[in-house]
Amino acid sequence: MKTLKELKQLRDETRKHMNMRQKGTQTRIQVGMATCGIAAGAREVVRRFMEEIERKDLSDVYVVQVGCMGECAFEPLVEIIDTDGTSTIYAEVNEAKASEIIAEHVVRGKRIDKYTLQKVKM
Amino acid sequence: MLERMQILICGGTGCLSSDSKIIRDRLQELLRKKGLDDEVRLIMTGCFGLCEQGPIVVIHPDNVFYANVCKSDVRDIVNEHIIKGRHVKRLMVTDPDLKKKIADFSELKFYAKQKRIALRNCGNINPLDIKEYIANDGYFALGGLLRDQTPEQVIDIMKTSGLRGRGGGGFPTGLKWEFAAKAEDDEKYVICNADEGDPGAFMDRAILEGDPHSVLEAMAICGYAIGAKQGYIYVRAEYPVAVERLNIAVEQAREYGFLGEHIFDSDFTFDIDLRLGAGAFVCGEETALMASIEGERGMPRKKPPFPATSGLFGKPTNVNNVETFANVPVIFLKGTDWFRSIGTESSPGTKVFALGGKINHTGLLEVPMGTTLREIIYDIGGGIPNKKRFKAVQTGGPSGGCITAEHLDTPIDFDNLNELGSMMGSGGMIVMDEDNCMVDVARFYLDFTVNESCGKCTPCREGTRRLLDILNRICEGNGIPDDLRVLGLLCKLIHDSSLCGLGQTAPNPVISTLEHFRDEYEAHIFDKACPAGVCTELTTFTITDKCIGCTKCAQNCPVDAISGNQREKHFIHDDMCIRCGACKHACPVNAITTTINLKKEEENHV
Numbered sequence: 001m002k003t004l005k006e007l008k009q010l011r012d013e014t015r016k017h018m019n020m021r022q023k024g025t026q027t028r029i030q031v032g033m034a035t036c037g038i039a040a041g042a043r044e045v046v047r048r049f050m051e052e053i054e055r056k057d058l059s060d061v062y063v064v065q066v067g068c069m070g071e072c073a074f075e076p077l078v079e080i081i082d083t084d085g086t087s088t089i090y091a092e093v094n095e096a097k098a099s100e101i102i103a104e105h106v107v108r109g110k111r112i113d114k115y116t117l118q119k120v121k122m
Numbered sequence: 123m124l125e126r127m128q129i130l131i132c133g134g135t136g137c138l139s140s141d142s143k144i145i146r147d148r149l150q151e152l153l154r155k156k157g158l159d160d161e162v163r164l165i166m167t168g169c170f171g172l173c174e175q176g177p178i179v180v181i182h183p184d185n186v187f188y189a190n191v192c193k194s195d196v197r198d199i200v201n202e203h204i205i206k207g208r209h210v211k212r213l214m215v216t217d218p219d220l221k222k223k224i225a226d227f228s229e230l231k232f233y234a235k236q237k238r239i240a241l242r243n244c245g246n247i248n249p250l251d252i253k254e255y256i257a258n259d260g261y262f263a264l265g266g267l268l269r270d271q272t273p274e275q276v277i278d279i280m281k282t283s284g285l286r287g288r289g290g291g292g293f294p295t296g297l298k299w300e301f302a303a304k305a306e307d308d309e310k311y312v313i314c315n316a317d318e319g320d321p322g323a324f325m326d327r328a329i330l331e332g333d334p335h336s337v338l339e340a341m342a343i344c345g346y347a348i349g350a351k352q353g354y355i356y357v358r359a360e361y362p363v364a365v366e367r368l369n370i371a372v373e374q375a376r377e378y379g380f381l382g383e384h385i386f387d388s389d390f391t392f393d394i395d396l397r398l399g400a401g402a403f404v405c406g407e408e409t410a411l412m413a414s415i416e417g418e419r420g421m422p423r424k425k426p427p428f429p430a431t432s433g434l435f436g437k438p439t440n441v442n443n444v445e446t447f448a449n450v451p452v453i454f455l456k457g458t459d460w461f462r463s464i465g466t467e468s469s470p471g472t473k474v475f476a477l478g479g480k481i482n483h484t485g486l487l488e489v490p491m492g493t494t495l496r497e498i499i500y501d502i503g504g505g506i507p508n509k510k511r512f513k514a515v516q517t518g519g520p521s522g523g524c525i526t527a528e529h530l531d532t533p534i535d536f537d538n539l540n541e542l543g544s545m546m547g548s549g550g551m552i553v554m555d556e557d558n559c560m561v562d563v564a565r566f567y568l569d570f571t572v573n574e575s576c577g578k579c580t581p582c583r584e585g586t587r588r589l590l591d592i593l594n595r596i597c598e599g600n601g602i603p604d605d606l607r608v609l610g611l612l613c614k615l616i617h618d619s620s621l622c623g624l625g626q627t628a629p630n631p632v633i634s635t636l637e638h639f640r641d642e643y644e645a646h647i648f649d650k651a652c653p654a655g656v657c658t659e660l661t662t663f664t665i666t667d668k669c670i671g672c673t674k675c676a677q678n679c680p681v682d683a684i685s686g687n688q689r690e691k692h693f694i695h696d697d698m699c700i701r702c703g704a705c706k707h708a709c710p711v712n713a714i715t716t717t718i719n720l721k722k723e724e725e726n727h728v
Contacts, residue, residue: 001261001378001379001380001386002386002387003265003386003387004262004265004266004269004386007256007261007265010253010256011257011259011262014253014256014257018247018254018257020127020128020182020183021128021130021182021183021246028183030207031207033205033206033207034208035206038205038206046126050125050126050161064183064184064207065126065204065205065206065207066207066208067206067207
């Protein structure tokens, strides 16, 4: 370690792995992972979310598992809570949809209406 | 990498002693079995502060705080929380006011009122991983000032910040550095005093265990400022976890080039070594500490010469305490204005207190200077258990004094505590309630100083011994009226003529209890009674008319000295009573009393 620049690099690199310990303005992705969710493939969905976050190098997003969200018939359910507190629930999410949600909703801030629970239920 | 969760497990000495290491191992084993070990990372951190509720486990990103975790809870944490995302409610902390379980510990009153500077990284980073310290801006202060500032400027910043020594004395740190810097010598030393000897204080241990690099960085900054190439950390061997983590931290700092030659490509060279102490209280006194490092017997010498001119090996030396050092890097990162905006005018910044005794939340807390005792004891500490009445709080350990209820609203800083006849000391705070006998408390602290007196000077060696003799006599019921006068005289004599701080402050517990609780001394001497019911020779337990005849006292008496029928007033046979106090503890209506004012109370009651 010879310069502050090197130190900064190391700091930013390490911070990525510690982000989840910070409380702050982050987008929260909640995946329903009770028995129903897991049976419907929630584990694969979580993995995909994590992979996308890693690939796109997003630091202000984190993934949380939650319990049964109630609408077991429409699992895997994913709730995205934006930094302003608005919540969107997506239903029957699979790996492909997960990638799309990250790209559209999380990165570009555009809700994908056709995947939301209300639309899927109709 | 698919890491989606981090589990922080407290690795402070408190939690380690209640098996947090085993909890970690079991978690790891179970996670591996479930194939989750690549998704979930386990991190042993430093102390979270809420030691009374340990072992503590925090799960991120959910930010859920589990307390009192047992080995047997590991299964539930993994099966419920990690796999299904359901919080394990029974392990969450109950908010005493809202009477409901809360997950996020920052909502707890214990944390909400705190301001953590010295403890900023404790419980948040892995102390064994230098990178986690760097991620929280570690070593940026050192790197920045080596590039941009001269040693004189560094000292100016320290002086402007107003930081005062957190080890007890409260001497301005910047001035201390300046003295050492001005002394001319090609060899100088920086010493970190980690010989935390005050019974009931453990903040230095928590910092060394939870954030060792903050101390190393600050020592290097100090070395640059005063022109020293070598630092020593004098830490007691009784802190094995701290020693182990310091050794690892020093190794890592050398590996990354924060210690050694040409730090950050500058001309500055600095290294740190550890020196272990055997745990003598007097070695916290800086001249005794230096004697111990030199291999001499740990005894103080007279000052002057002060260490700044002639210290370790006769060379100019700067000695600071662990907590003082832990504040230093932050001051350089956030600026002196920021630091001065916290705390009071004469004592900027925060202070860590170790809260113990008759208090609900035993543990470590850090508050801005100027916080009142009431806030610390009732808001953060959660008040006194069992609805007992607050009597006093002893600050500053065996060198301090007690502060009574009438001063609960005094803002705490160095000067106010001194005015109250106590002192900041290292920040130990022992809370006492109505069941504590203040003569016995004074005796406890004197017993400690007598044992720890190094014996070099007569006033301390002989004087404290005589003080203890008198206190013992009073507690055993053999006190004579003249004792009060002699105690006062002896206290003054020891204070005025002892060689070092240990002796000079040794009488403080006696002086302050004599001042605030003279009535208790008088009760012991003249009435041969201990109002709090602690001194067994002087205690008579009596059951008053409040008795409802529930028989609980009789059931709890180990020697069957209580008789009485159900729903009738019970009676204690004094000749059989061993004065253990079990009945008083068991009584649901406070009908058992030991006070000498029994008569008055009964009259009031009728």
